[in-house]
Amino acid sequence: MSNHVSGFLKKLEKLNKDTIKIYVPSIKKSIETTPLTLKQQKDLISSALDGLRGALNFSKTLNDIIIKNTGNRDLKIYDKFAFIINLRKHSLGNKVKIDKKIVNLDDVINNIKTIPFKIKDEHVVTLKTLTVHLKVPTLTEESIITSKGEQDINPKDDVTKEGIGTLYMLEIIKYIDKLVIEDEEIDFSKIRINDRIKLIEELPLVMYNELADYIDTVNQYLTDILTVDETVVPIDARFFDTGDID
Numbered sequence: 001m002s003n004h005v006s007g008f009l010k011k012l013e014k015l016n017k018d019t020i021k022i023y024v025p026s027i028k029k030s031i032e033t034t035p036l037t038l039k040q041q042k043d044l045i046s047s048a049l050d051g052l053r054g055a056l057n058f059s060k061t062l063n064d065i066i067i068k069n070t071g072n073r074d075l076k077i078y079d080k081f082a083f084i085i086n087l088r089k090h091s092l093g094n095k096v097k098i099d100k101k102i103v104n105l106d107d108v109i110n111n112i113k114t115i116p117f118k119i120k121d122e123h124v125v126t127l128k129t130l131t132v133h134l135k136v137p138t139l140t141e142e143s144i145i146t147s148k149g150e151q152d153i154n155p156k157d158d159v160t161k162e163g164i165g166t167l168y169m170l171e172i173i174k175y176i177d178k179l180v181i182e183d184e185e186i187d188f189s190k191i192r193i194n195d196r197i198k199l200i201e202e203l204p205l206v207m208y209n210e211l212a213d214y215i216d217t218v219n220q221y222l223t224d225i226l227t228v229d230e231t232v233v234p235i236d237a238r239f240f241d242t243g244d245i246d
Contacts, residue, residue, distance in 0.1 A: 022086045024079050025117040033070045033083060036091040036240075040065050045237045052167050056150040058237065063139040063146075073140045078119055078218050080139060081225060082112050084235060092242050096233060103228050111225040119221055122177070123214045127207050133177040134214050141189075145174045148193040169197050175215055176200065 021030040047054070047061040066083045067073055075083075085108050088096075094105040123134040137145075149170045173196045179186045188196050203211075226233045233239070 020086070020090055022083055023113060024075075024082050025112060025115075026076060026079055026119070031070055031072065033066075033087065036065070036069075036087050041091070041240050044240045047237070052164070053150050056146045056167070060143045060146045060150070062235070063143045067139055067143075073138065075139050076121070076136050077139060077142050078117075078136060078221055081108075081222055081235065084239075085109060085112065085233075088239060092240065095242075096239060098231055098233060101231060103231060103233055105233075107228040108226060108233055111227070115221070115224050117221070119217055125207050125210045125214075127204055129182045130204075130207075131180040132203070132207065132211065133180070134175050134211065135177040136218060137174045142174050145170055145193060169200060171215070172211065173197060173200050175211075 017034060019032040019034055021032055023030045043061050044058065044065070047057045062080065062084065066075065066080055069087070070083070085105055089105045089109070096103050096105060119136065121136050125132040125134065149166055173188070173193070176188050176196065178188055179199060186199065223232060226235070
């Protein structure tokens, strides 16, 4: 690399260190983040391959960008859209095309500021001598589990019941903090993901509804803030491509 190019790169890196502030409802304050770069846009668009593996790869790429740009590894999964919506608006404008409809991202940002945040970070489900401790995962924790899922899903199983089953189990285990039965405790952060899945598969099905209800509180909140006039803004590769907006 020539000295001229090297010098230019350093100036670009300095420019990319300029920050913007984004309000995060869960902590009721604004956090500084650097804007998106062209490389990050490319990574997001190219990460979205077809099928389940593509969805997992896109999710991990999204999380990694938020963590890198904010320098914050403690953000929860319900925080991600506050950053992504604002970063997308700052870099690519406030209009996004969904089917044939144009949605203004200012309406989504208004949702983020006004929809009440009522999610509890922890929850406990009990059955006889078994206690399942749940918690909302951080973006870092979700990415670790997502990476494992991406590795485990065989391309041949990507759209089969095996691949869908893996995705289903990963969605549950990322919310499990620990299991306690008869005073014996297993901390999920200290065991392999395959072992976590084996344990969760043996949970009594009667506990499922309460587990699912807790997870749904997060998913419903994210859906609510992304909904404008009954249209839900999909966060996928197309969200970062403005080519079809007039």
